[in-house]
């Protein structure tokens with residue numbers, strides 16, 4: 001669409017600032033559901049050694065593992081981390097990193113452990129307050145509709161005590177509303 005390389009564009013925009021993001025978009029990840037438990041334990045150990053166990057933080061190890069592993073594998077790493085060291089990987093990320101880097105890692109983690117919850121939250125954020133972040137609203141509804149929309153709707157209802165359809169209905173109008181609601185399906 002824009003006749004330029006997305007990765008190159010990101011490099012020039014964010015040079016040196018968001019290594020994690022660059023690693024994430026440039027790696028082709030396996031996105032299936034199979035996990036390798038032994039490898040998950042190995043990665044959990046590497047993350048522990050790179051973070052909580054040492055003074056300071058070896059950020060490269062966090063970047064490598066968070067950007068190369070599939071979502072399912074990262075969820076397994078997080079579970080292994082908890083089993084092996086008692087604390088959660090999320091807590092380790094919070095105490096070992098900060099700023100945009102921390103936010104990036106936490107987003108990847110949350111998305112790997114419960115994508116539906118992550119998207120329900122993002123949709124809520126797009127609609128809350130005055131006005132609507134239509135770009136985000138459209139992007140999420142269009143891209144998730146055939147993947148996990150029923151789970152996102154369930155998470156939304158559980159967390160915000162309102163159906164996602166009702167929320168979209170009150171934040172949009174006209175053909176745009178009809179279009180989004182038709183993608184969402186039944187109001188449940």
Ligand SMILES: [Ca+2]
Nearest residue numbers: 051054055056
């Ligand atoms: Ca540390």
